[in-house]
Amino acid sequence: MKLWAIMRRDLLKLMRNPLTLLSTILMPIVYLVIIGNSFQGTLKNLPLAVVAEDRGIYAIRMMEKLQALQAGPKTIRLTYLEDPGEAMRGVRDGVYKAALVIPPDFSKNVAQGRLAELGLFTDNVDQISTDAIEGVLQGAAATLRMKFVTAREPKLKQIVLRPSDLFTTVDYDRSLIPGVIVMSLFMGSLMSGVFNWVMDRFMGVTEGYLVTPLSRWEIACGILASGVTITSVAAILVLFSGLLITRSTIQGGLPALAMLVAIIVMGATGILAMTFALLGRASHPRLVGTFAGFLNVILFFPSGAIYPVESFPPWLRSFSRFNPETHAVSALKSILFKGADFAAVRNDLEFLAVFTALMLMLASISFKRTL
Amino acid sequence: MQPDSAAIRTQDLVKRFGNFTAVDGVNLEVRRGELFGLLGPNGAGKTTLVRMLTTLLPPTSGSALVAGHDVARHPKRVRRVIGVIPQAMTSDLDLTGWENVDIYGQFYGVARRERRERALRLLKMVGLSERGKDLVASYSGGMRRRLEIARGLIHAPEVLFLDEPTIGLDPQSRRAVWDLLEQLRRESDITISLTTHYMDEAETLCDRIAIVDRGRIIALGTPSELKSGVKGSDRIELEVKGDVERIIATLRAAPGVHDVKREGLNGRLMLRADDGAHLIPRLIGDVEAIAGHVTSINLQRVSLEDVFIAFTGRSLRDEPARKVSLLVGAGMPQQR
Ligand SMILES: Nc1ncnc2c1ncn2[C@@H]1O[C@H](COP(=O)(O)OP(=O)(O)OP(=O)(O)O)[C@@H](O)[C@H]1O
Ligand SMILES: [Mg+2]
Numbered sequence: 001m002k003l004w005a006i007m008r009r010d011l012l013k014l015m016r017n018p019l020t021l022l023s024t025i026l027m028p029i030v031y032l033v034i035i036g037n038s039f040q041g042t043l044k045n046l047p048l049a050v051v052a053e054d055r056g057i058y059a060i061r062m063m064e065k066l067q068a069l070q071a072g073p074k075t076i077r078l079t080y081l082e083d084p085g086e087a088m089r090g091v092r093d094g095v096y097k098a099a100l101v102i103p104p105d106f107s108k109n110v111a112q113g114r115l116a117e118l119g120l121f122t123d124n125v126d127q128i129s130t131d132a133i134e135g136v137l138q139g140a141a142a143t144l145r146m147k148f149v150t151a152r153e154p155k156l157k158q159i160v161l162r163p164s165d166l167f168t169t170v171d172y173d174r175s176l177i178p179g180v181i182v183m184s185l186f187m188g189s190l191m192s193g194v195f196n197w198v199m200d201r202f203m204g205v206t207e208g209y210l211v212t213p214l215s216r217w218e219i220a221c222g223i224l225a226s227g228v229t230i231t232s233v234a235a236i237l238v239l240f241s242g243l244l245i246t247r248s249t250i251q252g253g254l255p256a257l258a259m260l261v262a263i264i265v266m267g268a269t270g271i272l273a274m275t276f277a278l279l280g281r282a283s284h285p286r287l288v289g290t291f292a293g294f295l296n297v298i299l300f301f302p303s304g305a306i307y308p309v310e311s312f313p314p315w316l317r318s319f320s321r322f323n324p325e326t327h328a329v330s331a332l333k334s335i336l337f338k339g340a341d342f343a344a345v346r347n348d349l350e351f352l353a354v355f356t357a358l359m360l361m362l363a364s365i366s367f368k369r370t371l
Numbered sequence: 372m373q374p375d376s377a378a379i380r381t382q383d384l385v386k387r388f389g390n391f392t393a394v395d396g397v398n399l400e401v402r403r404g405e406l407f408g409l410l411g412p413n414g415a416g417k418t419t420l421v422r423m424l425t426t427l428l429p430p431t432s433g434s435a436l437v438a439g440h441d442v443a444r445h446p447k448r449v450r451r452v453i454g455v456i457p458q459a460m461t462s463d464l465d466l467t468g469w470e471n472v473d474i475y476g477q478f479y480g481v482a483r484r485e486r487r488e489r490a491l492r493l494l495k496m497v498g499l500s501e502r503g504k505d506l507v508a509s510y511s512g513g514m515r516r517r518l519e520i521a522r523g524l525i526h527a528p529e530v531l532f533l534d535e536p537t538i539g540l541d542p543q544s545r546r547a548v549w550d551l552l553e554q555l556r557r558e559s560d561i562t563i564s565l566t567t568h569y570m571d572e573a574e575t576l577c578d579r580i581a582i583v584d585r586g587r588i589i590a591l592g593t594p595s596e597l598k599s600g601v602k603g604s605d606r607i608e609l610e611v612k613g614d615v616e617r618i619i620a621t622l623r624a625a626p627g628v629h630d631v632k633r634e635g636l637n638g639r640l641m642l643r644a645d646d647g648a649h650l651i652p653r654l655i656g657d658v659e660a661i662a663g664h665v666t667s668i669n670l671q672r673v674s675l676e677d678v679f680i681a682f683t684g685r686s687l688r689d690e691p692a693r694k695v696s697l698l699v700g701a702g703m704p705q706q707r
Binding site for chain 2: 001002004005006008009012013016017203204205207208209210211212213214215370371
């Protein structure tokens with residue numbers, strides 16, 4: 001009952017401040033749409049699996065082109081595989097952004113001037129990377145044809161690069177949804193959690209609560225429960241507004257939705273606990289504001305929400321491996337666009353679970369029932 | 372119920388902040404049902420003392436029992452039986468008056484029906500029945516304070532602590548708070564500890580007063596005991612006829628009279644004396660014994676303010692400089 005009393009207070013306060021909730025929902029969306037549309041730099045090191053089933057001359061030329069791209073502009077990073085099935089699984093699990101399959105009759109078709117096809121299997125969850133890979137491969141194929149054209153002009157039709165989507169197409173706006181959700185998780189848990197706590201203490205309001213028999217655990221769990229509730233509701237609203245705006249649906253129906261909610265709740269808990277562990281003892285709300293802005297930037301941008309993690313320089317890449325938002329984004333992306341495939345998100349979920357447990361522990365150590 | 376008959380009992384209670392001693396060996400006994408005043412200048416250590424008694428700050432040394440429970444060893448037991456109205460306003464602006472009281476009752480585990488009944492009665496008592504459904508943000512300072520008093524009573528505490536409840540309120544609101552406290556005393560056997568630096572407040576309300584300065588209790592007693600403890604600060608104005616010079620000499624010799632001054636050329640005399648009310652009949656006798664005549668007499672009793680100044684001196688308190696963070700500055704002044 002006492003726990004509920006604390007939640008009741010927080011929820012009532014939130015209801016009287018709809019602007020706070022609205023801004024935790026609207027701001028991430030606006031933010032991401034603007035950033036998403038203004039970031040157009042070149043991508044690097046996009047992992048591409050290559051399966052050459054043809055050892056003919058044109059296949060070799062194609063491979064040389066790819067190697068040149070890897071050595072020169074470094075747009076792609078090649079992995080050579082024998083088994084197309086393995087390559088496709090790699091794409092599904094997010095190991096490769098795409099898999100290029102050079103079919104057995106490729107050289108023969110080119111030589112005979114028939115329609116020569118290359119198979120490109122892409123991870124359409126990450127549209128920016130896929131676009132970039134398609135772009136450089138088109139270029140490579142085109143130069144191949146150019147050379148060819150000079151040799152045997154009339155008969156060549158073209159080397160067609162036929163992108164074959166492993167999953168339904170995800171356009172750019174839609175691929176931003178996980179990032180928007182994660183940002184709202186951050187904003188929401190900050191606004192409903194540590195900011196209120198530090199503000200209340202600063203204004204002396206906490207004093208009125210610390211003289212009651214409420215225990216340290218009741219206070220902590222009450223704040224956690226209301227913060228996670230508010231944040232999760234905000235994030236779920238963001239999810240549905242995102243789907244509505246991009247006119248898309250969740251792949252995998254209800255089980256997928258349940259998993260999304262689970263990830264959202266876990267992410268909210270982890271981030272809320274993290275902000276308490278870091279800022280719970282702050283003496284001034286201004287400190288919370290400053291650090292939170294900073295934290296938002298260093299967690300959000302390396303999370304792969306906008307830009308593929310693979311394109312980061314190594315130091316940033318290793319940082320983002322330990323960034324909870326990276327795993328939240330990655331898990332949400334997989335579920336949202338590939339369906340409720342537990343195996344695909346298992347690693348991310350494991351990380352989030354460990355992270356959340358660790359942060360809860362740290363927060364409970366740093367949380368004091370004092371003025 | 373408790374073996375200890377006192378509502379509050381402290382023994383050599385000390386609180387240090389770093390090497391600054393805010394409360395310096397306080398021994399205090401407040402009887403049950405008493406309205407006890409803590410009076411002292413800014414920075415005297417009143418709030419710090421109350422915070423120790425209300426389990427917000429752990430004492431550096433010494434001990435304190437509130438309603439028979441040790442504040443350091445059994446803070447939760449203490450919290451259950453005390454009501455606290457802190458110096459800063461602590462009600463939630465975003466909640467209605469009624470919600471503030473009701474949620475607070477939940478914190479104490481008061482059952483729902485009981486909460487409803489008490490909230491209704493308390494809001495009526497503090498004159499907020501009509502405004503209970505309004506957000507506290509729309510209240511005036513006085514209304515907010517009265518609401519906080521109602522809130523502090525929702526769990527029917529045995530001891531109520533009020534830390535400067537009337538600070539910043541207009542005279543009407545102050546009276547309203549006074550009336551409330553007086554009503555509480557009449558209608559229940561609650562013990563009230565009231566912190567203030569308003570003399571009139573302490574004088575009107577309190578059974579006994581402790582004057583606190585620099586962390587110590589420097590005087591303790593009923594208002595009239597405290598006053599009679601101050602030597603020579605009753606002022607008696609006399610108008611006499613007869614041999615004025617001789618009358619002056621006689622009065623100067625009377626025990627209890629400290630100083631006699633003649634004002635102007637007529638028989639107007641100003642006396643400083645102890646316990647003027649008892650002295651006057653004797654003074655009149657003395658004057659008449661030497662064929663003088665008293666035509667008018669006026670007694671100005673010492674005020675508690677005089678007592679206060681007499682005990683605490685006139686100098687402003689130099690408080691230790693508060694530590695201000697190099698990184699974030701002071702921000703807003705803290706309500707301490
Ligand atoms: N947390 C703290 N850290 C350091 N010093 C403190 C702290 N709290 C209070 N003090 C100091 O202790 C002294 C007593 O403060 P306290 O608030 O108890 O005084 P007070 O009698 O309530 O004064 P006021 O009438 O202004 O409310 C002051 O000098 C104050 O600066
Ligand atoms: Mg004070």
